[in-house]
Amino acid sequence: MMEMTAMEMTAETKIQKLKTQLHAYQLRITLQEIRPPIWRLIQVPNTLPLNRLHDVLQTVIGWTDSHLHRFEKDGKHWGVPEPDEDDGIEIIDESQTTIGAVLTTPGDSMLYVYDYGDNWRHSVELEKILPASGVVRPVCIAGERHCPPEDVGGVPGYAEFLEAIFEPGHEEYDHYVRWASGPSPLNRSVGRFQPEEFNIMAANDALSRMRWPSASKRNNRQVLLRNRF
Numbered sequence: 001m002m003e004m005t006a007m008e009m010t011a012e013t014k015i016q017k018l019k020t021q022l023h024a025y026q027l028r029i030t031l032q033e034i035r036p037p038i039w040r041l042i043q044v045p046n047t048l049p050l051n052r053l054h055d056v057l058q059t060v061i062g063w064t065d066s067h068l069h070r071f072e073k074d075g076k077h078w079g080v081p082e083p084d085e086d087d088g089i090e091i092i093d094e095s096q097t098t099i100g101a102v103l104t105t106p107g108d109s110m111l112y113v114y115d116y117g118d119n120w121r122h123s124v125e126l127e128k129i130l131p132a133s134g135v136v137r138p139v140c141i142a143g144e145r146h147c148p149p150e151d152v153g154g155v156p157g158y159a160e161f162l163e164a165i166f167e168p169g170h171e172e173y174d175h176y177v178r179w180a181s182g183p184s185p186l187n188r189s190v191g192r193f194q195p196e197e198f199n200i201m202a203a204n205d206a207l208s209r210m211r212w213p214s215a216s217k218r219n220n221r222q223v224l225l226r227n228r229f
Contacts, residue, residue: 022047024136025099026128029057029112031147032121033155040143040203045136046100046129048213050078053099055210057112057122060140060203062147067115070094071124073102118154137212140203146195149180165193 023046031038040060044053050071058065070079071094078094102110109125148158164170165177180193 022132022136023100024130024132025103025126026130026141027099027103028123028125028127029061030123030125031061032123034148034158036145038145038147040140041127042138042140043130043136044099044138045132047098048138050094050097050099050102051080052212053124054094054112056138056207057124058114059206059210060143061122062203063114063120064150066150067117069112069114071102071110071112073110078102115150118148118151118157120148120154138207138210140200140207143198143200143203144196146193146197149193162195 024043025046026041026043029040029042038061040057042056042060044056048056053071054069055065057063068079070077070091072078076092077089078092078097081091081093102108103124103126106126106128109123112122112124114120114122149161152158152161160172161176161180164172164175165180167173
């Protein structure tokens with residue numbers, strides 16, 4: 001086996017420090033194949049396990065955590081291992097892997113797949129690694145557009161939904177309006193699904209009410225988590 005050069009050893013040391021030291025990761029999440037794009041910009045601690053990143057993504061994007069999910073990168077898959085999986089994909093326990101163990105350099109990205117039926121695929125890109133002192137809690141700092149309704153039928157189903165929801169004469173209009181919980185029978189504009197709407201205050205309020213790993217628990221688990229990639 002070839003020995004590592006001094007430059008390679010320095011780069012490896014930096015990566016190991018990023019995996020174990022506390023930093024704030026700025027991540028851009030983009031729902032693929034939708035135009036105009038549906039996206040969110042968040043900051044989270046690099047020590048956050050992937051299962052808690054899943055919680056953050058569900059909250060800021062607007063999903064309801066009603067389906068299975070997994071993360072993918074370089075042929076590896078992280079999620080909730082199922083003993084009776086028969087699709088030939090090895091699922092690594094997402095609760096035992098931190099974000100910092102998977103994404104190490106600005107520009108790195110992974111795939112977040114939610115609802116295998118609708119097959120919503122999100123790119124999760126590491127934009128910045130920011131210094132952190134003290135506790136880093138998940139926060140959404142920007143974003144645009146409402147996520148599609150659950151079980152709408154993926155990208156083609158969402159396109160059909162948008163075509164019908166704003167056309168009262170469409171044969172599926174009443175069905176989709178009732179299914180999407182609006183509009184109100186008292187005011188035809190109240191409660192209507194708005195694809196351009198994203199309430200960042202509501203997203204951050206939801207994040208603030210969630211419990212996150214404490215610094216002490218995080219530090220105790222670092223040795224276990226840092227080498228899971």
